[in-house]
Amino acid sequence: MRNVFSLGSTDGGARRGRLTLTHGVVETPTFMPVGTAATVKALTPDELRSAHSQIILANTYHLWLRPGLETLVEAGGLHRFMAWDGPILTDSGGFQVFSLQARRKLDDDGVTFQSHVDGSTHRFTPESVIAFEEALGVDVAMVLDVCTKLPATREQLEEAVRTTTAWARRSREAWKSGRTAVFAIMQGGLDLELRERSAREIVALDFPGYAIGGLSVGETREEMAATARACAALLPHEKPRYLMGVGTVRDIITAVDCGIDMFDCVYPTRCGRNGRAMTRSGEYSIRNAAYTRDFSPVDPACDCFVCTTYTRAYISYLFRTNEMLGPRLLSYHNVYLLNDLMRGAREAIECGEWQSYRDDVLEQSS
Amino acid sequence: MRNVFSLGSTDGGARRGRLTLTHGVVETPTFMPVGTAATVKALTPDELRSAHSQIILANTYHLWLRPGLETLVEAGGLHRFMAWDGPILTDSGGFQVFSLQARRKLDDDGVTFQSHVDGSTHRFTPESVIAFEEALGVDVAMVLDVCTKLPATREQLEEAVRTTTAWARRSREAWKSGRTAVFAIMQGGLDLELRERSAREIVALDFPGYAIGGLSVGETREEMAATARACAALLPHEKPRYLMGVGTVRDIITAVDCGIDMFDCVYPTRCGRNGRAMTRSGEYSIRNAAYTRDFSPVDPACDCFVCTTYTRAYISYLFRTNEMLGPRLLSYHNVYLLNDLMRGAREAIECGEWQSYRDDVLEQSS
Numbered sequence: 017m018r019n020v021f022s023l024g025s026t027d028g029g030a031r032r033g034r035l036t037l038t039h040g041v042v043e044t045p046t047f048m049p050v051g052t053a054a055t056v057k058a059l060t061p062d063e064l065r066s067a068h069s070q071i072i073l074a075n076t077y078h079l080w081l082r083p084g085l086e087t088l089v090e091a092g093g094l095h096r097f098m099a100w101d102g103p104i105l106t107d108s109g110g111f112q113v114f115s116l117q118a119r120r121k122l123d124d125d126g127v128t129f130q131s132h133v134d135g136s137t138h139r140f141t142p143e144s145v146i147a148f149e150e151a152l153g154v155d156v157a158m159v160l161d162v163c164t165k166l167p168a169t170r171e172q173l174e175e176a177v178r179t180t181t182a183w184a185r186r187s188r189e190a191w192k193s194g195r196t197a198v199f200a201i202m203q204g205g206l207d208l209e210l211r212e213r214s215a216r217e218i219v220a221l222d223f224p225g226y227a228i229g230g231l232s233v234g235e236t237r238e239e240m241a242a243t244a245r246a247c248a249a250l251l252p253h254e255k256p257r258y259l260m261g262v263g264t265v266r267d268i269i270t271a272v273d274c275g276i277d278m279f280d281c282v283y284p285t286r287c288g289r290n291g292r293a294m295t296r297s298g299e300y301s302i303r304n305a306a307y308t309r310d311f312s313p314v315d316p317a318c319d320c321f322v323c324t325t326y327t328r329a330y331i332s333y334l335f336r337t338n339e340m341l342g343p344r345l346l347s348y349h350n351v352y353l354l355n356d357l358m359r360g361a362r363e364a365i366e367c368g369e370w371q372s373y374r375d376d377v378l379e380q381s382s
Numbered sequence: 383m384r385n386v387f388s389l390g391s392t393d394g395g396a397r398r399g400r401l402t403l404t405h406g407v408v409e410t411p412t413f414m415p416v417g418t419a420a421t422v423k424a425l426t427p428d429e430l431r432s433a434h435s436q437i438i439l440a441n442t443y444h445l446w447l448r449p450g451l452e453t454l455v456e457a458g459g460l461h462r463f464m465a466w467d468g469p470i471l472t473d474s475g476g477f478q479v480f481s482l483q484a485r486r487k488l489d490d491d492g493v494t495f496q497s498h499v500d501g502s503t504h505r506f507t508p509e510s511v512i513a514f515e516e517a518l519g520v521d522v523a524m525v526l527d528v529c530t531k532l533p534a535t536r537e538q539l540e541e542a543v544r545t546t547t548a549w550a551r552r553s554r555e556a557w558k559s560g561r562t563a564v565f566a567i568m569q570g571g572l573d574l575e576l577r578e579r580s581a582r583e584i585v586a587l588d589f590p591g592y593a594i595g596g597l598s599v600g601e602t603r604e605e606m607a608a609t610a611r612a613c614a615a616l617l618p619h620e621k622p623r624y625l626m627g628v629g630t631v632r633d634i635i636t637a638v639d640c641g642i643d644m645f646d647c648v649y650p651t652r653c654g655r656n657g658r659a660m661t662r663s664g665e666y667s668i669r670n671a672a673y674t675r676d677f678s679p680v681d682p683a684c685d686c687f688v689c690t691t692y693t694r695a696y697i698s699y700l701f702r703t704n705e706m707l708g709p710r711l712l713s714y715h716n717v718y719l720l721n722d723l724m725r726g727a728r729e730a731i732e733c734g735e736w737q738s739y740r741d742d743v744l745e746q747s748s
Contacts, residue, residue: 058706083699087675099691309453325465333449340424340706
């Protein structure tokens, strides 16, 4: 498969790049909103576009269970099913399956698990997951990996790295479609020796992109930042780097500074549904009584349609009366904010002003 | 106050007219979606516009309790609060208050009731309700009336008519704003002698429009249709006629045929939230297993963005996975459908083809 990534200017550790995928171009660094069940919760594809989302993430685990392969293939693939014509990245389901704990059983060949929906038994292997993602027609497919919750023992982490590498190799061999780029995932927890081993092994397999998995799973913010920085340095300069599960303003900015190109997280939409507003100058709960008579925008520094149309008082009222429009509007704003943060980061890197951009954002949001 | 209504062509009983209100022109017959709490549930003002809604309804009872007069005035009125710049009609709260049953006490001067939100005590009088609606800056304000559930005794209905007339007179005197047109409400249940008395008394007060209240409250569909027809004939030809609380395809078409110009109902949005799709050829539940692999539109005869973008299979999936996008999309389609039905009715009346339009719709939807 052709290289999907071209690296432009860099500024300090931060990188300005471009992914050229089957369904379009993605300027990096980029944030990917999460559309777990073939929908970024509360938002339409048109709204994702107008909020400047370039690529979205969907979850293999959820789509495998419902609506399932046959329906998705009959629909003409995931893009047509959900009416999003831009790039899609699917995670492998590894993270969800390993979160099931008692309801899954790992062996060398794959993992057997019970559906959280109806208790039915399913099996993921590296090959079946890649075949599923390819059949959906996604732009980027993640390999099946073994994700370990932190804290974990050295033995657990070592075993996870061993299996993840073996499965990455099988995924590489299973990968058939020229329309789908397969990315491998690095594991190893906070153990830099294991991270180095994991990186070396998967990089040797020559994937078009690499993700840092196994972070944002229980460690402190400082541990995550330090590990992300070390991990980024272990990955090839010319390939895209994706830090999985990160979605706060501070964490993203810190990770861009480490040389990360791609992020995903449910954070902005989950916050939006729960009445938590994200702004460049910090987060707040719109349900707070202080906002019932506040006729300023959710984020005075934001130019999204929510901030230019509605007031805190109105959105606060929508949440207090449990009106669906509240979660809709705040989810939109939060996604817009992260996309706008990324746009600003890309411009700053291009202009050689990354460090001041980074410092401004971190200072404002503290 | 100037006349707000001009009557164009008629065809049989059906009427083609135009309301000229402070926030815009409304072509009749028209359907008004209900925005109880300053939001038509699940939809934005932009979506209401694109679904061809010309005017929306909001509820005095709910807005009085939350966010309350002060917040709404400070926001610059209801239009600015909810960011809808088209016409708004507010009901008077009479219907909601009289639904409270044990939690309200009626006297000649007004009605005292307890909030369903926090149990606090409030009082509506004809004057306080008109003042509230005027302060909100709405285009059409309904008078406070006494709405009786059916079945009711002759004495109950007679008392409701007596009080409703007395309150209509006081509302007429309390009405100050030239920006708000006040409409009176006819009561009398299924008793045509009382309906005649109610109509005669309120028409004598010379309001710019008249509503038929006290229907769609427990009677059969046939009783409602017969009473609506008789009531419409009791109202002045040159004034708009509004049948409150009616919102199914068949009921609306039947009522247009009786000479009704305006309708409101929570029906299309409530159905939308519950997975019930309205079409010209009848209603169905999108949750039905039959639709999980049905890749046709919600309504193949509809050209709304939901029907031209998404499949039954996808929307059915959204409902089964409890995704908020499902209620959003189906609410939009249902509102669009009723607006489109009204557009077709207006064209048919103009062309002298009302009877065949009516018969086609009634036959298709049976």
